[in-house]
Amino acid sequence: MKTGPIAGAAGIGSTLNVIVAAVVGAAAATALTVGGVNAAKGDQKPVAQSKLSQYSEK
Amino acid sequence: MxxxxxxxxxxxxxxxxxxxxxxxxxxxxxxxxxxxxxxxxxxxxxxxxxxxxxxxxxxxxxxxxxxxxxxxxxxxxxxxxxxxxxxxxxxxxxxxxxxxxxxxxxxxxxxxxxxxxxxxxxxxxxxxxxxxxxxxxxxxxxxxxxxxxxxxxxxxxxxxxxxxxxxxxxxxxxxxxxxxxxxxxxxxxxxxxxxxxxxxxxxxxxxxxxxxxxxxxxxxxxxxxxxxxxxxxxxxxxxxxxxxxxxxxxxxxxxxxxxxxxxxxxxxxxxxxxxxxxxxxxxxxxxxxxxxxxxxxxxxxxxxxxxxxxxxxxxxxxxxxxxxxxxxxxxxxxxxxxxxxxxxxxxxxxxxxxxxxxxxxxxxxxxxxxxxxxxxxxxxxxxxxxGDLERSTYPADWRTVADQIGAAQEATTIVLPWAGSYRTFDWADDRAVLDPAPRYLPGEVLIDDRTFVDGVEIDSEDPRVGDVTLALEASTPVDAARELRSLGVTWVLVEQGQADQAVPAGRTVHDGEDLVLLDLRTTTDPGADPEPVRSATRTSHGGYAALVITGHVGAFVLLIGASGRILRRGSNRRHSSRR
Known part of the structure; x- marks a missing residue:
């Protein structure tokens, strides 16, 4: 049978777990979504043949 | 450990x-x-x-x-x-x-x-x-x-x-x-x-x-x-x-x-x-x-x-x-x-x-x-x-041209277009890549080593580049060929699909889809110098070559000596741990 303080500690622990899980999940989801979308954009364009090739070009 | x-x-x-x-x-x-x-x-x-x-x-x-x-x-x-x-x-x-x-x-x-x-x-x-x-x-x-x-x-x-x-x-x-x-x-x-x-x-x-x-x-x-x-x-x-x-x-x-x-x-x-x-x-x-x-x-x-x-x-x-x-x-x-x-x-x-x-x-x-x-x-x-690096394969022209140049006793090649040292080849995913010619071709290969970054030109490090640039600016292809010969250039490699540029007069020995190779040693130019072209190889190191080689030997000896010491210590440690 749980005593009051122990039950309280368990409740705090449970809350902490939820908070940490939410923060970790949000960070991972944000990185995945924003990073993935930007990475998939593929907005790099090939260099036109008609002009000089420059070291600064992809 | x-x-x-x-x-x-x-x-x-x-x-x-x-x-x-x-x-x-x-x-x-x-x-x-x-x-x-x-x-x-x-x-x-x-x-x-x-x-x-x-x-x-x-x-x-x-x-x-x-x-x-x-x-x-x-x-x-x-x-x-x-x-x-x-x-x-x-x-x-x-x-x-x-x-x-x-x-x-x-x-x-x-x-x-x-x-x-x-x-x-x-x-x-x-x-x-x-x-x-x-x-x-x-x-x-x-x-x-x-x-x-x-x-x-x-x-x-x-x-x-x-x-x-x-x-x-x-x-x-x-x-x-x-x-x-x-x-x-x-x-x-x-x-x-x-x-x-x-x-x-x-x-x-x-x-x-x-x-x-x-x-x-x-x-x-x-x-x-x-x-x-x-x-x-x-x-x-x-x-x-x-x-x-x-x-x-x-x-x-x-x-x-x-x-x-x-x-x-x-x-x-x-x-x-x-x-x-x-x-x-x-x-x-x-x-x-x-x-x-x-x-x-x-x-x-x-x-x-x-x-x-x-x-x-x-x-x-x-x-x-x-x-x-x-x-x-x-x-x-x-x-x-x-x-x-x-x-x-x-x-x-x-x-x-x-x-x-x-x-x-x-x-x-x-x-x-x-x-x-x-x-x-x-x-x-x-x-x-x-992200998007793709594999590329050199067209057959490159091997053909390398063999032709390699068969000649003297080889100083310039690569056209004379427009910086980076290229975009359609067979290489149209990416800016350092011209492969100096590494692919035998003999001395001169490229325009000016670097262009965001439209800004970084000067050449090689004084001969300026000489070749002047030669290529000659009024006619025949004059350009004559100037290049006087600089010791024997071959002109033209990489196709790049910026257009006037090509010096020379005998075409290979005309491929990707590369064209001109031989400047033989020409129909009546004013051509009958003497063989002089070598364009840099000799700036002269007597210092021995010093440079000594440096390589020194580093090599250090590497081998230190590696040997590490291996000996490791071997001794293993032997002593078995006893």
């Missing part, structure tokens, strides 16, 4: 990450040809590979090593061996640096060291040798650790680490010296002079040709500003730099790095690593090393950020007076050593998160897990060929 199982785990994780990065290269034939990364099937031997031709030794002696290796195995195999081998060994090395940590903490260290914007950018920019030098840094740090404990037993690993780094590139050699100096030195008598001697001898292969390169000059006008690190996102340049990004070459920046959210999260990851480093640096046997790593990282950040934070003018002023300052032109590469601190710190942070796991706080496992995978989540573009 780390257990064998430790190595196996690190090897497996490093190999997995390496496969995730280089997979497309490994799954078929061909080459990654991008930026400065040029491998050819068989790279003919030239004195230039040892820095004997008077040019600036940008890839000395790495070109010599590649040339020798491609006499035995194809260049495509050499490229794969260098990239895969360096990435795997780099991962294992960083694992050894934190060998006392649990596997997941080591995995975090390996992850952030192999999977970060610095690696992405240098792969995309094609600076594979500098990438190899970066991946050697953990081994340099390990050697420095031994050197700090005992100079007598530590000098051999330091000698090997410094020599291997110097082979990769001059800047890698300099970075390795800095790493050993910061991590490995104590205020004791033999440590400083021994390191000074080892540093000089290890770097002689590129140092001597640099000092003796009379015919070539390096320009510093405006280059520090041009190659200064740049902000990738709206957060500015510093957040980019502290997360190992910020290359000057904006066109190759990973798409996600342009997002302030992603860079912001990467800054949070850096902060986590720094907190881990602070915790590790407070107490324990590793505390001093972490403090030294922090000093090293701070120095790297300063060097990398100076040009971006208004110091380009100062560097240019210094460069006008001390030519060696030109080595700092591409400041972003000097950020590499900072990754050592981030790796060690992140391993500590993951270990801390794991220690906090207790009943009611099980979710902290997720924090540890997130820190391990965060480098990959924040830079998905590095996966599978750094």
């Amino acid at each position: 780390a257990k064998p199982r430790t190595y196996r785990t690190d090897l497996a994780w490093s190999a997995l990450l390496t496969l995730a990065i280089t997979g497309p290269l490994l799954l078929g034939s061909g080459y990654w040809l991008v930026g400065d990364m040029v491998f050819v099937p068989h790279q003919p031997w030239k004195s230039a590979w040892l820095g004997l031709d008077g040019s600036l030794p940008r890839a000395v002696p790495m070109d010599a090593i590649v040339s020798v290796l491609t006499q035995v195995v194809p260049g495509s195999v050499v490229q794969r061996a260098f990239l895969v081998g360096a990435l795997v060994l780099g991962g294992i090395g960083i694992g050894r640096l934190v060998h006392e940590r649990a596997w997941y903490a080591r995995a975090a260290a390996i992850g952030i060291f192999l999977w970060n914007p610095w690696v992405h950018d240098h792969l995309q920019i094609g600076q594979w040798a500098i990438l190899c030098g970066y991946l050697a840094l953990p081994w340099v740090a390990l050697a420095a650790r031994r050197y700090r404990r005992d100079v007598r037993s530590g000098w051999a690993p330091v000698a090997v680490a410094l020599t291997v780094s110097a082979v990769c590139s001059p800047s890698s050699g300099v970075m390795a010296v800095a790493v050993v100096a910061v991590l490995g030195l104590r205020w004791s008598w033999p440590a400083w002079p021994v390191l000074a001697v080892l540093s000089v001898v290890a770097n002689l292969p590129w140092l001597l040709p640099s000092l003796l390169a009379r015919s070539s000059t390096v320009t510093t006008d405006g280059v520090f500003e041009l190659f200064a690190p740049r902000a990738e996102s709206s957060l500015g340049v510093l957040p980019s730099l502290v997360t190992l990004g910020g290359t000057w070459k904006s066109s190759i920046v990973a798409g996600e790095r342009t997002s302030a959210v992603v860079v912001g999260l990467a800054v949070a990851l850096t902060l986590a690593a720094l907190l881990g480093a602070v915790r590790r640096g407070r107490r324990g046997p590793a505390a001093e090393e972490v403090r030294r790593l922090a000093l090293l990282a701070a120095g790297a950040l300063v060097v990398a950020s100076v040009p971006a934070l208004g110091g380009a003018g100062l560097l240019e002023w210094l460069g006008d007076r001390v030519a060696a300052v030109a080595l700092l032109r591409d400041a972003h590469r000097f950020l590499g050593p900072a990754a050592l601190l981030l790796a060690v710190g992140l391993a500590s942070a993951v270990a801390w998160a794991r220690e906090q796991v207790a009943p009611g706080r099980e979710s902290l496992w997720a924090v540890a897990g997130l820190l391990v995978v965060a480098p990959m989540l924040l830079l998905p573009s590095l996966a599978w060929g750094a």
Whole structure:
């Protein structure tokens, strides 16, 4: 049978777990979504043949 | 000493990450040809590979090593061996640096060291040798650790680490010296002079040709500003730099790095690593090393950020007076050593998160897990060929032309269009790549070595380029051919599909879809000089060639001697442990 303080500690622990899980999940989801979308954009364009090739070009 | 199982785990994780990065290269034939990364099937031997031709030794002696290796195995195999081998060994090395940590903490260290914007950018920019030098840094740090404990037993690993780094590139050699100096030195008598001697001898292969390169000059006008690190996102340049990004070459920046959210999260990851480093640096046997790593990282950040934070003018002023300052032109590469601190710190942070796991706080496992995978989540573009690197295969024209030139006794070739040293070939995915001709073709090959960056022209380093430019500006093709012959040029290679340019008069010996080869030795020009064309080979080193070769021999002897000493000590240790 749980005593009051122990039950309280368990409740705090449970809350902490939820908070940490939410923060970790949000960070991972944000990185995945924003990073993935930007990475998939593929907005790099090939260099036109008609002009000089420059070291600064992809 | 780390257990064998430790190595196996690190090897497996490093190999997995390496496969995730280089997979497309490994799954078929061909080459990654991008930026400065040029491998050819068989790279003919030239004195230039040892820095004997008077040019600036940008890839000395790495070109010599590649040339020798491609006499035995194809260049495509050499490229794969260098990239895969360096990435795997780099991962294992960083694992050894934190060998006392649990596997997941080591995995975090390996992850952030192999999977970060610095690696992405240098792969995309094609600076594979500098990438190899970066991946050697953990081994340099390990050697420095031994050197700090005992100079007598530590000098051999330091000698090997410094020599291997110097082979990769001059800047890698300099970075390795800095790493050993910061991590490995104590205020004791033999440590400083021994390191000074080892540093000089290890770097002689590129140092001597640099000092003796009379015919070539390096320009510093405006280059520090041009190659200064740049902000990738709206957060500015510093957040980019502290997360190992910020290359000057904006066109190759990973798409996600342009997002302030992603860079912001990467800054949070850096902060986590720094907190881990602070915790590790407070107490324990590793505390001093972490403090030294922090000093090293701070120095790297300063060097990398100076040009971006208004110091380009100062560097240019210094460069006008001390030519060696030109080595700092591409400041972003000097950020590499900072990754050592981030790796060690992140391993500590993951270990801390794991220690906090207790009943009611099980979710902290997720924090540890997130820190391990965060480098990959924040830079998905590095996966599978750094985003979009595709394999290329040289058209048959290249082999044909190389054979034709190789069959001639004298060969000085110029490559047209005479418009900078970078090309975009449709067979190479239309990427800007350093002209492969000097490495593919035998004999001396002159290219227009002016570099164009964002429309700004960086002057040529080779005085003969100006002469060829003037010759090509002659009023008629016949006059141009005559001028070129007087400069010693025997062949003209025209790369098709590039910018149009008038071609000198010469006999066409190959007219292919990709390459056209003209022979200037035979001409119908009535005014042509009947005498054979004179040699255009640089002789600037003259009597100094012996000195340059002595430098190579010195570094080689140091490498072999130090390696032998390490092997003997290892063998003796095994024998004594059996007794």
